[in-house]
Amino acid sequence: MSKEKRYWMTKGTDSTIEAIVGPDDLETTSIEWNRRDFLRTAGFSLAAFMTACSKTPVNKAIPFLIQPEEVIPGKAYWYASTSHACGTGCGVLVKNRDSRPIKLEGNPDHPVSQGGLCLVCQASVIELYDSKRLLHPKLSGKEVSWNDLDKSVVRGLQKAREKGQQIVLLTETVTSPSTTYYIQNFLKKYSNAIHIEYDPISYSAILDAHEVNYGKRILPQYDFEKADMILSLDADFLGTWLSPTQFTKDYRKNRNLEAKHISKHIQVESRLSVSGAKADQRIVKSPADILQFAKDIERALSGKGGHGIASEIAKELKHYKGKSLVVSGVNDLAIQILVNRLNEALGNIGKTVHLKNPSFQKGGSDSAVAQLLTEMKAGKVGALLIAGVNPIYDLPEGEQFGELMKSIPVTVSFSAKNNETTELCNGVCPSPHYLESWSDDEFTAGVLSMTQPTIQGLDDTQTFRKSIAGWAGFGDDERNLVRNYWKKIYTTRKKGSQSFNRWWDNLVHDGFVNIKAKSLSIGRFTKGSLPKSEFNNGLTLMTYPSLQMLDGRHAE
Structure with missing residues (x-):
């Protein structure tokens, strides 16, 4: 009897392959079974049935020994x-x-x-509840106590100071006022230390452009609610750009179809985005074309000519002078300077673009990271403390960064999970999830947000704030590190006449409190010269964050 199967490959042909391993005559052209094949198949079915019916481990629900008055099980x-x-x-x-x-x-x-x-x-x-979270501090791949890790790191920091080498704190944008305070104290204690911020999805060009035009490296607040006309140059502000949750809420307020007037939205982009799908008019252009398009609009606004669609858009923007908004998501300094020029010419500053009450959500500097790479190559870095970022994965020069890290005596990573960077660090500090930790954050000037633990901390994690404060000489616990900082300075930031205890209780209960924004001195507008753009008229690879993954850190 033949044990071969025949499969059709293309019309008029067939192919013969070897039969799969199994009982004789099973799934072959013959329908005759002998007694041995029947018993073999029946035995396999019985084994599968018994496996499926096996008992699962018993998980016991243990009641409270002494039930708290405020807790009702199941509620x-x-x-x-x-x-x-x-x-x-x-x-x-x-x-x-x-x-x-x-x-x-x-x-x-x-x-x-x-x-x-x-x-x-x-x-x-x-x-x-991720089982792959880091839950214990490690030194050279072995679990240790926090006390042992602290001693080892402090010894390494002291050696770097004695040798005159730099101590570098490399972090994501720090939005916590209390964490910033303890970092400053750490930098005072170690005079050879510097703090560098970078964002995996960089907004550095926007901040650098404002430094060119206004003398201050800031990220403005954009008010989409007050904008009657929006020109977006590849900024997916309804999807992933900067603060989409806030922008979506504001955008909807001025897009009510039952109202007498709704805002007009023009989207210029190289790919279809969420914002592009919602736009009244969508124009497809490459990054190099977007740069020239912005130049044409500026020329038309200044009355120096212009033609085609750029001239038409310029006329519409003039009509909504002081009630328009121009934004760009391209991380290119030349384009961002042009955006500032357009908003200034249209009288949008202080109306739809707020400089004196900026956003602190992003503050990273691409040039500072480039300078760090140069100093690492020169062997000037003696200790590298990395918190909240994964430079080997994030940076275009990530592979080179990893090779240079190997020559640095002290490398410490603060991370919730293992990643490419933690693999190369000799010290790993497990970070807690934000749902099990304390924090204060001023993402937007004048609004202080509170993070409080909603579950007892799992195992042996610790925040970057706690470690850096400890190395700077502060011995408080997580809550008091935040609370004591605000107790010291709240009179300069609070609104109203509440006592500190009442103010703190309201902050924790409501999750936020309005505070006085720090005064910010903004220089007069200067046009500035346009630097050479990184884009040319050839093919350009544009990478972009997805709604589901953003910068990819949640896929670790």
């Missing part, structure tokens, strides 16, 4: 907090059942996110 409680999953500081309400967070919703009272919550923040509760 959900809600806590106000702040999400750190997407980096924009959405206010959240955490649903907590039996002392475990199980669901996040937007906080409708939060003045920035206004009840909105992106899908990354909603899904972030799952990471709290």
